[in-house]
Amino acid sequence: MTDTLTPVLSANWGDERAWKLSNYERRGGYQALRTALGKAPADIIGQVKNANLRGRGGAGFPAGVKWSFLPKDNPNPVYLVVNCDESEPGTCKDIPLVMASPHTLLEGVIISSYAVGCHHAFIYIRGEVLHVIRRMQQAVREAYSAGYLGKGILGTDFDLEVTVHAGAGAYICGEETALLDSLEGRRGQPRLKPPFPAVAGLYASPTVINNVETIATVPSIISNGVDWFTSMGTENSRGMTLYSLSGHVANPGQFEAPMGITLRQLLDMAGGIRHGHQLKFWTPGGSSLGILTDEHLDVPLDYDGPAKVGTGLGTKALQCFDETTSAVRACLRYVEFYKHESCGKCTPCREGSWWLVQLLARLEAGKGEPGDIDKLLDLSDNIAGRSFCALADGTATIVKSMVNYFRPEFEAGLHTPAWELFPYEKTTAWYRAGAVAESGATA
């Protein structure tokens, strides 16, 4: 553990036009690719395995182990697919990474493709972020011109094509099998597993799907070595990672630090909670894994710490809420998101999230009825584990965890509107006394 930042992926983000190939190369960019192409693919997989690079997309599965699941005897082509759908509330690390330094990701894509024997890789980017899609496309064009992509890369016999694909803006398309359906031109809905993508993924071929940050980390491991990577972090969670601080924080943003840093340490570097306020609750891993409170400021933010207190590291989206926030309102906003993003394939998720919104909306309005809170919990129990994918588990988890920590606020929803207890204008991040009145807006 440490209380200092370790910028690696974000080291060049402040550089002048960091996204240009020439500027990336000036900092040593694409040297890791040259090193990797001089090694056997199995050695690269071995290095990624020994580094214990765990997937940064939420589940923390070791990348090298995932790569070694690819069958050796399948005659179909192997595909690498990069997941840049990034739509979980509060999660905002992959899109800034691609925007600031698309070549970091691209170098990772080329090295990883070489390691797994892929000759056509796809980068699937959330549709709303057109500026990011354009930046990635421009980087791909530059890489083709410089001989980093295409036939005979850097004079070797390794060929690779890269396609940047724009999604249409659906959270469910971040789920890896829904992403594959979407990439194939179908409506994005999760597939039944098994078969897992490693065996039958894109076009029923062996496919590796990894998060942007996972793949972007690979060049640094190749350049600096396994010992360098494993010297950072904690026993089961090695290396550095991007933590995204948002919400009622004095200086929100990306903080790249060794795994295992705590929220207290990160907040110290971010100027703390906004002036004059205290932390009420926060998400360690985006909204899908549940909340923590100010009792948990010293939980190590690695794959074990949040899990020990009933939540998870997820996407390391640290959304912080101060005492002006209504837990009922925040819970309603989250569940409205999940209801909207439910793909509709299975009944508990599709119908259950709708009913949760109805109950939460009347509790927010102070019009709850006796038994509503038990109904919320009962519905949640009937959604979690009874649906097809983890979107539904996320819906149920946020409700159960909010009620667990703030039940009295939900009980107040039987008689008092949340906006009376927690006025809107006080909770907005830009709040200044009198600002709402001056603007002429109504709360």
Ligand SMILES: Cc1cc2nc3c(=O)[nH]c(=O)nc-3n(C[C@H](O)[C@H](O)[C@H](O)COP(=O)(O)O)c2cc1C
């Ligand atoms: C509803 C839902 C949305 C998801 N969204 C993303 C996403 O935007 N980006 C991502 O990398 N993983 C997302 N995941 C996780 C992926 O299914 C998959 O585990 C991940 O891309 C694997 O990459 P990694 O092993 O490098 O972490 C999502 C999962 C679910 C259930």
Ligand code: SF4
């Ligand atoms: S759990 Fe929800 S999002 Fe997942 S497949 Fe079922 S309906 Fe779709």
